[in-house]
Amino acid sequence: xxxxxxxxxxxxxxxxxxxxxxxxxxxxxxxxxxxxxxxxxxxxxxxxxxxxxxxxxxxxxxxxxxxxxxxxxxxxxxxxxxxxxxxxxxxxxxxxxxxxxxxxxxxxxxxxxxxxxxxxxxxxxxxxxxxxxxxxxxxxxxxxxxxxxxxxxxxxxxxxxxxxxxxxxxxxxxxxxxxxxxxxxxxxxxxxxxxxxxxxxxxxxxxxxxxxxxxxxxxxxxxxxxxxxxxxxxxxxxxxxxxxxxxxxxxxxxxxxxxxxxxxxxxxxxxxxxxxxxxxxxxxxxxxxxxxxxxxxxxxxxxxxxxxxxxxxxxxxxxxxxxxxxxxxxxxxxxxxxxxxxxxxxxxxxxxxxxxxxxxxxxxxxxxxxxxxxxxxxxxxxxxxxxxxxxxxxxxxxxxxxxxxxxxxxxxxxxxxxxxxxxxxxxxxxxxxxxxxxxxxxxxxxxxxxxxxxxxxxxxxxxxxxxxxxxxxxxxxxxxxxxxxxxxxxxxxxxxxxxxxxxxxxxxxxxxx
Amino acid sequence: xxxxxxxxxxxxxxxxxxxxxxxxxxxxxxxxxxxxxxxxxxxxxxxxxxxxxxxxxxxxxxxxxxxxxxxxxxxxxxxxxxxxxxxxxxxxxxxxxxxxxxxxxxxxxxxxxxxxxxxxxxxxxxxxxxxxxxxxxxxxxxxxxxxxxxxxxxxxxxxxxxxxxxxxxxxxxxxxxxxxxxxxxxxxxxxxxxxxxxxxxxxxxxxxxxxxxxxxxxxxxxxxxxxxxxxxxxxxxxxxxxxxxxxxxxxxxxxxxxxxxxxxxxxxxxxxxxxxxxxxxxxxxxxxxxxxxxxxxxxxxxxxxxxxxxxxxxxxxxxxxxxxxxxxxxxxxxxxxxxxxxxxxxxxxxxxxxxxxxxxxxxxxxxxxxxxxxxxxxxxxxxxxxxxxxxxxxxxxxxxxxxxxxxxxxxxxxxxxxxxxxxxxxxxxxxxxxxxxxxxxxxxxxxxxxxxxxxxxxxxxxx
Numbered sequence: 018x019x020x021x022x023x024x025x026x027x028x029x030x031x032x033x034x035x036x037x038x039x040x041x042x043x044x045x046x047x048x049x050x051x052x053x054x055x056x057x058x059x060x061x062x063x064x065x066x067x068x069x070x071x072x073x074x075x076x077x078x079x080x081x082x083x084x085x086x087x088x089x090x091x092x093x094x095x096x097x098x099x100x101x102x103x104x105x106x107x108x109x110x111x112x113x114x115x116x117x118x119x120x121x122x123x124x125x126x127x128x129x130x131x132x133x134x135x136x137x138x139x140x141x142x143x144x145x146x147x148x149x150x151x152x153x154x155x156x157x158x159x160x161x162x163x164x165x166x167x168x169x170x171x172x173x174x175x176x177x178x179x180x181x182x183x184x185x186x187x188x189x190x191x192x193x194x195x196x197x198x199x200x201x202x203x204x205x206x207x208x209x210x211x212x213x214x215x216x217x218x219x220x221x222x223x224x225x226x227x228x229x230x231x232x233x234x235x236x237x238x239x240x241x242x243x244x245x246x247x248x249x250x251x252x253x254x255x256x257x258x259x260x261x262x263x264x265x266x267x268x269x270x271x272x273x274x275x276x277x278x279x280x281x282x283x284x285x286x287x288x289x290x291x292x293x294x295x296x297x298x299x300x301x302x303x304x305x306x307x308x309x310x311x312x313x314x315x316x317x318x319x320x321x322x323x324x325x326x327x328x329x330x331x332x333x334x335x336x337x338x339x340x341x342x343x344x345x346x347x348x349x350x351x352x353x354x355x356x357x358x359x360x361x362x363x364x365x366x367x368x369x370x371x372x373x374x375x376x377x378x379x380x381x382x383x384x385x386x387x388x389x390x391x392x393x394x395x396x397x398x399x400x401x402x403x404x405x406x407x408x409x410x411x412x413x414x415x416x417x418x419x420x421x422x423x424x425x426x427x428x429x430x431x432x433x434x435x436x437x438x439x440x441x442x443x444x445x446x447x448x449x450x451x452x453x454x455x456x457x458x459x460x461x462x463x464x465x466x467x468x469x470x471x472x473x474x475x476x477x478x479x480x481x482x483x484x485x486x487x488x489x490x491x492x493x494x495x496x497x498x499x500x501x502x503x504x505x506x507x508x509x510x511x512x513x514x515x516x517x518x519x520x521x522x523x524x525x526x527x528x529x530x
Numbered sequence: 531x532x533x534x535x536x537x538x539x540x541x542x543x544x545x546x547x548x549x550x551x552x553x554x555x556x557x558x559x560x561x562x563x564x565x566x567x568x569x570x571x572x573x574x575x576x577x578x579x580x581x582x583x584x585x586x587x588x589x590x591x592x593x594x595x596x597x598x599x600x601x602x603x604x605x606x607x608x609x610x611x612x613x614x615x616x617x618x619x620x621x622x623x624x625x626x627x628x629x630x631x632x633x634x635x636x637x638x639x640x641x642x643x644x645x646x647x648x649x650x651x652x653x654x655x656x657x658x659x660x661x662x663x664x665x666x667x668x669x670x671x672x673x674x675x676x677x678x679x680x681x682x683x684x685x686x687x688x689x690x691x692x693x694x695x696x697x698x699x700x701x702x703x704x705x706x707x708x709x710x711x712x713x714x715x716x717x718x719x720x721x722x723x724x725x726x727x728x729x730x731x732x733x734x735x736x737x738x739x740x741x742x743x744x745x746x747x748x749x750x751x752x753x754x755x756x757x758x759x760x761x762x763x764x765x766x767x768x769x770x771x772x773x774x775x776x777x778x779x780x781x782x783x784x785x786x787x788x789x790x791x792x793x794x795x796x797x798x799x800x801x802x803x804x805x806x807x808x809x810x811x812x813x814x815x816x817x818x819x820x821x822x823x824x825x826x827x828x829x830x831x832x833x834x835x836x837x838x839x840x841x842x843x844x845x846x847x848x849x850x851x852x853x854x855x856x857x858x859x860x861x862x863x864x865x866x867x868x869x870x871x872x873x874x875x876x877x878x879x880x881x882x883x884x885x886x887x888x889x890x891x892x893x894x895x896x897x898x899x900x901x902x903x904x905x906x907x908x909x910x911x912x913x914x915x916x917x918x919x920x921x922x923x924x925x926x927x928x929x930x931x932x933x934x935x936x937x938x939x940x941x942x943x944x945x946x947x948x949x950x951x952x953x954x955x956x957x958x959x960x961x962x963x964x965x966x967x968x969x970x971x972x973x974x975x976x977x978x979x980x981x982x983x984x985x986x987x988x989x990x991x992x993x
Binding site for chain 1 (some may be wrong): 714957
């Protein structure tokens with residue numbers, strides 16, 4: 018008679034079943050007490066009957082041992098109010114529906130502005146979805162839980178490292194460079210980069226000094242990211258470092274440095290570009306002045322070092338070379354050299370069809386944030402770009418955007434809509450809707466290629482509070498239908514997707530109010 | 531009734547595929563003639579065919595009608611319509627139903643059973659198809675029986691006796707087959723072809739014991755389930771043996787145990803018979819819902835906890851016409867209802883016979899205090915009905931954890947139970963708790979605890 022534990026009784030039964038009762042006949046399972054009595058009662062009925070009893074005995078009598086209370090490392094408390102269920106639902110729709118995916122940035126911006134907290138269960142999908150610039154606002158919306166989750170899931174480690182680095186930076190900026198050197202040296206690539214970004218905003222010079230201590234040993238993969246991160250807080254003090262980086266052995270690192278140097282008109286690179294670019298342009302004739310652009314110099318190693326590239330297929334395209342040289346030249350040099358103001362010069366260049374020169378000026382106006390040149394180019398009808406609008410002050414930008422929209426033709430509207438920085442003000446929204454309605458009314462055809470995307474983009478940038486004009490705009494196909502019933506179907510889908518996005522954004526904004 | 535939430539709509543989808551397809555259509559673009567009233571929503575959706583598909587959703591079921599040829603239920607058009615409406619799309623205007631929708635809605639209203647008053651004219655096995663624990667879709671035999679509109683009581687008795695006899699014959703065969711399996715030894719089971727198991731299952735289908743057949747069909751999967759399979763296989767076949775040998779004594783057993791055997795065999799209960807039994811009135815807290823793909827249909831289980839009586843109940847639905855879950859049975863809601871229990875000893879499964887008032891949003895769910903109590907309650911259910919395969923879990927305060935690649939919950943006394951779940955759900959659960967105790971809503975299935983929801987400081991989270 019054994020007094021075995023039910024678990025070992027069961028194991029014995031399993032062994033017997035695996036071997037088979039033909040080979041070794043089943044003699045019953047012995048146990049003591051009440052279980053023994055029951056098992057004796059079913060012995061005659063065989064192995065399976067015994068197993069059924071023992072199975073039920075074990076499963077029904079299952080215990081989960083208590084090992085005593087444990088302590089957990091919980092996420093730090095977050096006292097902020099939860100976002101509304103509607104706001105959380107909207108996020109789910111954005112993450113799951115490709116059509117609404119472009120609204121993720123807007124959701125994040127609204128969330129950060131509202132300052133609430135995302136319910137924990139919605140966090141994993143958001144942390145999975147965000148990339149690059151979206152990470153900091155996503156981590157802010159999730160709150161301290163983001164870092165807690167980041168410590169547990171390698172895919173979200175950025176949330177942990179960002180939080181660690183961010184905390185450290187905030188706490189240590191008041192201290193001197195020497196206090197930062199140790200955490201800098203100890204940090205991972207990711208942590209150093211996060212620390213650098215945070216420091217550039219607060220103390221760009223300290224950040225640069227810190228970077229200089231490790232620059233020689235930074236891996237090639239992160240060097241370009243460090244240089245690009247210098248865009249924040251960029252100033253004349255950065256010129257020396259960037260100039261030296263032009264000799265880096267990696268092309269992407271050199272290109273990143275050259276791009277930043279175009280924004281520093283007092284740099285040595287700018288002086289070199291100026292030296293090459295100014296002689297290319299001459300204005301001849303006093304009564305009827307004519308602008309002429311000469312052939313750019315052949316590329317040599319010195320020019321290549323400045324990040325000037327031969328263009329597609331290494332063709333040394335003269336227009337492309339001119340554009341790059343002009344883009345790197347301080348805009349203030351042109352009136353001095355040619356004795357005319359920006360407006361005159363843009364007019365003359367347009368008359369001469371000097372495309373390379375005009376594009377170069379536009380690039381320079383963007384890089385140097387020069388409102389006068391941007392204004393001159395836009396007024397002269399130069400194709401608008403996001404950068405040109407951004408170079409104008411906010412009021413001027415709005416006026417310029419409205420003006421561009423009012424005069425837009427069906428062929429231009431796409432580029433104009435794409436170039437006006439989002440989000441649009443009420444005035445720009447109205448002008449944009451009017452322009453689109455006008456063009457739709459004019460074309461009397463199927464939507465031109467690209468109109469579908471254009472309408473989707475428009476829905477993403479307009480001010481969703483302008484519900485009246487938006488509703489009026491959506492009814493545009495009815496007007497077309499009055500004239501050409503067969504066209505209605507072609508317009509219905511693009512306008513409906515516009516309406517879907519616009520109405521979604523309108524309710525999204527309301528959820529965060 | 532009225533506008534559903536996006537989560538509710540998701541809960542209705544037959545699978546992820548139809549939800550994805552519906553999401554593609556859930557913009558106003560392909561739609562026209564959209565509208566809704568307090569009871570229904572409708573619209574025309576342009577698809578691949580020349581004429582648009584016209585779809586109507588009756589929220590009182592919910593029930594769906596669509597002119598598309600899809601065999602999925604609800605089809606993507608119905609889901610898309612609901613998604614669109616759930617997002618508050620302005621195109622879904624309040625209106626009176628167009629003629630096509632109105633006719634169908636009127637016919638449904640006429641057919642709807644009066645709650646609590648089963649109508650003698652309805653088919654005898656309508657809706658109450660499958661047993662609670664051994665989940666099978668509405669059985670094959672039911673299809674032909676559904677045709678017989680008028681029930682002759684005498685003929686019904688004869689038919690029942692015939693069916694019991696047929697099942698008993700099938701079960702006798704199963705008993706012999708199981709004995710052979712053990713005589714030869716389970717070691718041999720590994721080499722058996724699929725047809726070996728399937729032939730036995732097919733004979734049980736012929737014997738009108740579809741739930742038992744489903745259990746047999748699962749055995750080859752158990753054999754291939756990795757380390758420890760002989761123990762699991764012995765557990766399964768010993769319970770099948772218990773079922774088969776029980777049928778040899780069927781006529782001599784007490785009614786409640788007969789009922790357990792009948793349910794475990796897969797002989798469905800006519801809903802009229804269930805509804806004719808005593809009603810249990812209570813305020814029911816909706817704990818959780820789970821869904822499984824069965825052969826041909828989706829089984830949807832809703833677990834209820836009676837707030838007054840502390841009794842548990844299971845509402846089992848199949849995603850087929852007219853049988854989708856009511857909106858109100860959404861986790862976290864409390865409904866005032868009288869339910870009728872299916873016969874049996876554990877008696878988990880119910881039919882909601884009568885509802886009064888609107889569903890309310892409940893507070894913290896009723897729950898067991900720790901995992902020890904959960905395990906004991908399940909043990910008691912298994913002791914009375916060893917074929918109880920699913921058991922609802924609501925436990926007040928546990929901390930979800932990730933241990934290596936596995937998920938687990940631990941209660942306040944350090945009792946710990948592993949969870950069977952994928953990582954997407956696991957991370958959601960972990961993030962909803964953030965290392966602090968939450969209420970866990972789950973379903974115990976066989977050897978695993980499957981998490982279905984969490985009660986957090988933000989309310990009910992459906993996983």
